């Protein structure tokens with residue numbers, strides 16, 4: 365993208381294919397450090413000529429990514445180059461190298477004097493196979509700002525640029541994070557913006573659904589009619605049907621799809637039906653909800669481990685797969701999901717297994733959302749506190765010394 369400028373002749377934009385071609389970089393300072401990764405990513409055969417280099421540039425040389433000649437520039441360095449970046453701290457060397465580049469017809473970027481350079485580096489960025497390169501003449505900050513706006517927009521889907529090729533129908537299992545719409549990943553947000561059909565859970569960033577264009581079909585997973593089939597089977601079938609109809613389907617889940625999210629059941633059902641499935645990890649409530657309430661799941665000198673446990677069945681229920689007695693013997697943090705109803709029974713089981721009754725407990729309801737609230741208790745009091753305070757799901761219960769932290773946070 366080039367902006368019309370008072371200059372009589374604006375730069376001509378082009379994409380150089382530098383793989384295997386000799387590129388000479390003069391100077392190993394900050395400018396080289398910023399430009400080298402893109403040259404190396406393009407596969408250029410880079411020779412760096414410089415008596416010194418920043419530690420990052422030196423690391424690239426040590427890793428064999430480029431050839432470093434530890435000396436100042438000398439005439440002849442640019443002879444066989446296809447492209448040159450001149451960025452030493454010595455203006456005379458820069459001028460001499462530029463003159464050599466001109467004689468040999470090597471396109472040359474010069475960091476200290478854009479006016480006499482024969483090439484300019486655009487502000488570049490990449491998103492999902494698209495390279496964005498922006499030149500604004502003499503305003504590199506504006507170039508960077510325009511680049512950022514385009515790349516960010518492409519990444520999060522706010523800049524809609526439909527694909528006309530390589531748009532394959534399929535399903536993306538997207539972890540939406542704990543509820544705050546800002547906590548979905550950039551990839552998740554983009555896929556949501558590209559979807560034809562979204563099947564959403566009750567938990568997760570539901571606000572984002574309002575932003576979808578009217579043609580997108582939004583289906584509430586809790587309301588899929590399932591007759592005699594199991595609810596999960598009905599959801600799997602809905603995913604398969606829509607994907608088979610050629611739609612791009614997003615299965616939007618709360619937190620991370622693979623943390624008590626039944627994501628694997630859906631992925632397996634899709635694989636069995638021969639449907640392409642992408643899994644986009646999400647920010648799990650198990651870590652983010654405590655964090656949002658000021659509770660770190662680990663803390664130096666306090667907890668060296670944390671264990672995430674589902675409390676959806678009571679400890680004495682025969683369906684329980686959890687060894688509560690073993691958990692009672694741990695000294696680190698226990699993070700309970702889906703445990704509001706069974707909190708008293710779980711606390712009793714942990715105390716019976718030896719975990720002290722005065723162990724701090726923090727209960728965080730509707731974490732990261734406007735209605736977030738935190739209720740503090742101990743292992744001995746948590747069952748009663750949850751009842752007395754009217755705590756309702758969704759809530760995360762954190763047990764351990766870390767739960768004494770952040771009490772004065774909102």
Ligand SMILES: C[S@@+](CC[C@H](N)C(=O)[O-])C[C@H]1O[C@@H](n2cnc3c(N)ncnc32)[C@H](O)[C@@H]1O
Pocket residue numbers: 542543567568617618619620621622623624625647648649650653700701702703728729730731732733757758759760
């Ligand atoms: C079926 S699990 C799904 C967990 C999800 N896959 C994740 O990684 O966060 C649902 C439980 O997650 C917890 N949860 C999810 N979002 C929450 C939130 N915003 N605030 C508090 N707890 C939340 C609650 O314990 C809730 O009962």
